Amino acid sequence: MYDFNYEKATSTGEAASKLSDAEDGKFMAGGMTLLPTLKQRLANPSDVIDLGGIADLVGITVDGSSVTIGAMTPHAVVNASAEVQKAIPALAKLAGLIGDPMVRNRGTIGGSISNNDPAADYPSAVVGLGATVHTTRRQIAGDEFFTGMFETALEEDEIVTKIVFPIPEKAAYMKFPNPASRYAVVGTFVSQGPQGTRVAVTGAGPCVFRQSDMEAALGKSFASESVENIKQDDGDLNTDIHASAEYRAHLVTVMAKRAVADANG
Amino acid sequence: MATTTVSMTVNGKQVSAEAENRTLLVQYLRESLGMTGTHVGCDTSQCGACTVHIDGLPIKSCTILARQVDGKDVTTIEGLADGDTLHPMQEAFRENHALQCGFCTPGMVMSAIGIVERNKDSLDEKTVREELEGNFCRCTGYHNIVKAILAAHQDMAA
Numbered sequence: 001m002y003d004f005n006y007e008k009a010t011s012t013g014e015a016a017s018k019l020s021d022a023e024d025g026k027f028m029a030g031g032m033t034l035l036p037t038l039k040q041r042l043a044n045p046s047d048v049i050d051l052g053g054i055a056d057l058v059g060i061t062v063d064g065s066s067v068t069i070g071a072m073t074p075h076a077v078v079n080a081s082a083e084v085q086k087a088i089p090a091l092a093k094l095a096g097l098i099g100d101p102m103v104r105n106r107g108t109i110g111g112s113i114s115n116n117d118p119a120a121d122y123p124s125a126v127v128g129l130g131a132t133v134h135t136t137r138r139q140i141a142g143d144e145f146f147t148g149m150f151e152t153a154l155e156e157d158e159i160v161t162k163i164v165f166p167i168p169e170k171a172a173y174m175k176f177p178n179p180a181s182r183y184a185v186v187g188t189f190v191s192q193g194p195q196g197t198r199v200a201v202t203g204a205g206p207c208v209f210r211q212s213d214m215e216a217a218l219g220k221s222f223a224s225e226s227v228e229n230i231k232q233d234d235g236d237l238n239t240d241i242h243a244s245a246e247y248r249a250h251l252v253t254v255m256a257k258r259a260v261a262d263a264n265g
Numbered sequence: 266m267a268t269t270t271v272s273m274t275v276n277g278k279q280v281s282a283e284a285e286n287r288t289l290l291v292q293y294l295r296e297s298l299g300m301t302g303t304h305v306g307c308d309t310s311q312c313g314a315c316t317v318h319i320d321g322l323p324i325k326s327c328t329i330l331a332r333q334v335d336g337k338d339v340t341t342i343e344g345l346a347d348g349d350t351l352h353p354m355q356e357a358f359r360e361n362h363a364l365q366c367g368f369c370t371p372g373m374v375m376s377a378i379g380i381v382e383r384n385k386d387s388l389d390e391k392t393v394r395e396e397l398e399g400n401f402c403r404c405t406g407y408h409n410i411v412k413a414i415l416a417a418h419q420d421m422a423a
């Protein structure tokens with residue numbers, strides 16, 4: 001790892017101004033992606049600005065219609081939260097499927113969506129529930145937040161502060177995990193509720209996307225039979241050592257079918 | 266390279282040492298404090314040999330900067346035994362022959378204590394295997410590790 005200036009911010013304002021002052025600064029949440037990247041010398045920021053000391057970025061609040069999760073809330077806390085388990089069980093379950101217990105104790109929801117790894121789990125929940133991402137500058141609809149592989153709508157010095165998830169009537173997440181890393185080879189998040197009928201797919205393409213054919217079919221009848229014969233086009237899907245585009249396309253249907261059955265269960 | 270004094274509590278003792286900004290907690294423990302019980306088995310944050318507890322929670326000490334841990338409370342494998350009396354998890358590993366070369370063992374034991382603490386009321390084999398996702402063992406085939414953790418769960422509950 002190359003050396004860098006390390007700074008710990010105590011407020012988002014301080015973190016943003018430190019980043020603006022830096023030649024080439026990077027925010028750090030739990031470091032679960034950033035530090036492995038630095039260890040491999042794949043990045044060489046001049047400054048690492050630690051968000052770990054900003055208390056108001058951590059925590060969960062639930063009201064009658066939504067679940068709000070602070071950007072620095074670790075996956076383990078979301079997974080173990082009795083309130084999230086009650087309001088949106090699919091979200092608590094998804095958090096518990098990420099990586100391993102040690103990664104879940106450090107990795108954060110804000111870091112996961114800001115990084116926007118094509119195989120990350122949380123982006124599917126943000127899009128699949130029609131959540132809103134709150135930042136230091138504005139509110140961004142989940143549908144607008146993820147713009148491409150490892151790309152988001154965030155500006156350089158913009159910090160995700162919290163994510164607001166509307167509580168659905170039904171929701172479920174199914175993933176086919178890579179057996180070594182547990183990242184999603186394909187993960188499908190389905191929901192029905194105030195944000196309509198949604199099917200969000202992660203792992204399969206360069207970035208999370210909505211499967212509109214399945215959404216239309218489930219809008220008519222929210223049953224696994226509605227999606228079992230809908231084929232995902234493999235044209236834009238990923239091929240790598242783990243799976244071909246064709247196999248991923250097949251998995252999209254299988255995961256969707258299982259997710260709908262689970263949501264109805 | 267510029268260094269900063271980093272202080273923390275390790276196994277109940279207040280410690281202080283110089284660290285670069287890029288110094289990882291595991292380097293700080295092994296190289297600055299000479300506590301080589303915590304191991305490094307990979308450079309991809311996957312193997313779990315480096316697992317220690319910070320403020321009671323298992324984390325990978327190869328994927329956190331020493332400076333992030335300034336002022337916190339760290340427990341390593343060296344802090345578990347009480348004199349000659351092993352911690353119940355260490356004892357269970359010994360009883361069940363849950364190690365061969367021993368390289369993964371410090372991380373396994375630290376991670377295993379986390380598994381028992383998260384599942385105080387009931388713990389089954391499937392949960393143990395799932396929650397060992399972040400710890401690799403190249404020798405044992407995991408079978409006796411799983412047995413040891415289930416046995417320790419009984420002892421620790423008693």
Ligand SMILES: Cc1cc2nc3c(=O)[nH]c(=O)nc-3n(C[C@H](O)[C@H](O)[C@H](O)COP(=O)(O)OP(=O)(O)OC[C@H]3O[C@@H](n4cnc5c(N)ncnc54)[C@H](O)[C@@H]3O)c2cc1C
Nearest residue numbers: 029030031032033034099107108110111120121160182183
């Ligand atoms: C072994 C291993 C297995 C894993 N398995 C999975 C898995 O199965 N599924 C999965 O989804 N993920 C997985 N992960 C990733 C994990 O979920 C982390 O949450 C993710 O890496 C982000 O980490 P972090 O929150 O610590 O963010 P960091 O690594 O600290 O930051 C990541 C990026 O986001 C930026 N950033 C962080 N917070 C903010 C913010 N609030 N506002 C703006 N920008 C921000 C940083 O500048 C950086 O560019 C795995 C990681 C490891 C090491």
Ligand code: FES
Nearest residue numbers: 306311312313327
């Ligand atoms: S050395 Fe930390 S996970 Fe391998």
Ligand code: FES
Nearest residue numbers: 365366402403404
């Ligand atoms: S005992 Fe050798 S790696 Fe686990």
